[in-house]
Amino acid sequence: MSDVILSNRQSGRVKRAAALVRKKDRRAQGRFLVEGPQAVREALVHAPQLVEVVYATDEAQPWQLELDRLADREGVELVRATADVVAAMTETVTPQGVVAVVADCRVPVAEACAGGRLVAILHEVRDPGNAGAVLRAADAAGADAVVFAGDSVDPLHPKVVRSTTGSLFHLPVASAPALEDAVLAAREAGLAVVAADVGGAELAASREEQGLAEATAWVFGNEARGLSAKALAHVDRSVRLPIFGRAESLNLATAASVLLYESAFAQRSR
Known part of the structure; x- marks a missing residue:
């Protein structure tokens, strides 16, 4: 110095x-x-x-x-x-x-997914704070990688980096040109592709069927619009996080945290 x-x-x-x-x-x-x-x-x-x-x-x-x-x-x-x-x-x-x-710390999307059992895919997630919070939650849940797909915010955006508080350096992070590229890489790595969507099956049903214990790539959509029908056509199934109170909806990062931990708990209890 x-x-x-x-x-x-x-x-x-x-x-x-x-x-x-x-x-x-x-x-x-x-x-x-x-x-x-x-x-x-x-x-x-x-x-x-x-x-x-x-x-x-x-x-x-x-x-x-x-x-x-x-x-x-x-x-x-x-x-x-x-x-x-x-x-x-x-x-x-x-x-x-x-x-x-x-x-630049990003890795190719195929490399990010290879050998993984829990991956988060962000599709058209635009808010840097939300994106960083999901990445941090994925790190905390023991996920193997996070993929930013399509028109999602740049994972190297200063606000994303700040909101991860260092988690960006704990697990592989990749950018995929389109959701299809991320899904293909996940499937080739042997992961089931599951969307978080309000029209999906109840989380409790997936828990009872032990579907959350399999190697999974969760797909999380835009904060305001969620996932389009076109996007949902690329996934294997979708799961809905129930709201038991009177809140209209959950923040993306909060919902992602719950679902990633659900998978983490299920995978570790096998």
Whole structure:
């Protein structure tokens, strides 16, 4: 780590990092931003070979010693920067003082699904916070991969990355051009493809039939519209999560969390 503190907001490296908030620049550079001490720590621990540089504020913070140690251990460049320089690299209203530039961590969809028993497929999920929350829930439930299909939000979008709080680096993440590509990869990997849909069979029925214990790729649709008839035509069956109270519906991330855990419980009880 150099003793020089990066203080020029107009420097080339600051501008290149700041450009990564845009999808076209992420594609062009093959990199993305990871913000916050927890997410940067997870990147350094679980995917250090992808971390190109860490920019950290020059103001003493409780997390600095650990990040300094991890960056030094993994041979990752760590640059001290002023708080306003770190802020200039992000769109966060209240930056947490550390940001890393990381190489694209996605894997091919076939590789993501291969050998898996529990996979989450997001189809036309547009809200970054929801997408990140589903990915985090999939990680917590022990899923083997998450696939972003069709017109879903970019999994490397800064808001998605932030909302995963590091789970992005715990399991394979892939992007598929269309739902059909994700479904094909899942089937070739031996997974049943099950949609979460309000018109599906009751969850209790699937539980009683022990259908949730099989290797499964869950398909979750758009937050507002769910899954279209065209999309549902590609799945093996669909399951409905019942609402016992008076709520009109469940948030996508909440519903996905319940269903992924249902599969996780069933698979682990066999």
